[in-house]
Amino acid sequence: GDSVTQMEGPVTLSEEAFLTINCTYTATGYPSLFWYVQYPGEGLQLLLKATKADDKGSNKGFEATYRKETTSFHLEKGSVQVSDSAVYFCALTGNTGKLIFGQGTTLQVKP
Amino acid sequence: DTEVTQTPKHLVMGMTNKKSLKCEQHMGHRAMYWYKQKAKKPPELMFVYSYEKLSINESVPSRFSPECPNSSLLNLHLHALQPEDSALYLCASSQQPLGVSEAFFGQGTRLTVV
Numbered sequence: 001g002d003s004v005t006q007m008e009g010p011v012t013l014s015e016e017a018f019l020t021i022n023c024t025y026t027a028t029g030y031p032s033l034f035w036y037v038q039y040p041g042e043g044l045q046l047l048l049k050a051t052k053a054d055d056k057g058s059n060k061g062f063e064a065t066y067r068k069e070t071t072s073f074h075l076e077k078g079s080v081q082v083s084d085s086a087v088y089f090c091a092l093t094g095n096t097g098k099l100i101f102g103q104g105t106t107l108q109v110k111p
Numbered sequence: 112d113t114e115v116t117q118t119p120k121h122l123v124m125g126m127t128n129k130k131s132l133k134c135e136q137h138m139g140h141r142a143m144y145w146y147k148q149k150a151k152k153p154p155e156l157m158f159v160y161s162y163e164k165l166s167i168n169e170s171v172p173s174r175f176s177p178e179c180p181n182s183s184l185l186n187l188h189l190h191a192l193q194p195e196d197s198a199l200y201l202c203a204s205s206q207q208p209l210g211v212s213e214a215f216f217g218q219g220t221r222l223t224v225v
Contacts, residue, residue: 034213043117043201044154044216089153093209098167099144101153 002027002094006102013080013109021075021105023064023090031094033057033066033073038087038104047075047088080109114138115217117202123223126192132220134185134202140215142208143185145177146201148219154201160185161208192224 007022025031032051036044048057053068062077073090090102115136124130134143142161146154159167160179174196176188185202199219206212 032213036216043115043199043218044203046213046215049213093213097159097209098156099203099209099214104151104153 002031002092002096002100004090004092004100004102006088006090006105008103008105010106010108013107015082015109015111016079017109019075019077019080019084019107021088021090021107023073023075023102025071025073025090025092027071027092027094027100029095031092033064034091034093034099035062035064035073035075036089036091036101038089040086044089080107082109082111085109115202115204115215117200117217117220119220120218121221121223123225124189124192125225126194128192129188129190131189132187132200132202132222134187134204134217135183136204136215137183138204138206138215139182140204140206141182142205143179144203144205144214145185145187146203146216148199148201158187159208166208189222192222194224197222197224 003026034049035047037047038044048059050057050066056065064075087104089104118133145157148154157171158177163179174191178186201219202217203214205214
């Protein structure tokens, strides 16, 4: 079945450091790919999305490119802030009509 | 506006109580979802309503009973819950069923069963 694998956390960075959170997927067909962010005590917010190969999703300085050849959708940000501290979930929707999540990666940014 | 509103934000209930969680969206979305999230885990799908009809039930125990009164509202009725049902319950909606459009989540209801 469809699945998403994320790098394990927590990821701890200093403010203004470069961020990469790895995400790879297994799916039949052509899934849509998403990054959601969950701040402490809150629900999930859609951060960015990509619906076809080579699409780049971007929002709030975060970017991710849909790489079909490597089945990846890595999240990047050039300069993280303390306010980016949260849990990040990579997810996909495929033929099942369900949103399949990775396990989540906790990001801690220290001043 | 991409808002999904859930009430209440927090709920404490005894194992013999009956309570309901409410979810509302005014984006004209035709699919709505209930998820359960335990601490440090991803959300787990419970139910999917598509065009106001239940389309997916992920083998959820009958002590959880969903209801979709109209296209904007989704309820989750709770009865005889167990302490292990304590979790964050998230509602989400999408313009069309997933695979066509993305899901937007509410802030969740933090449920504690005592």
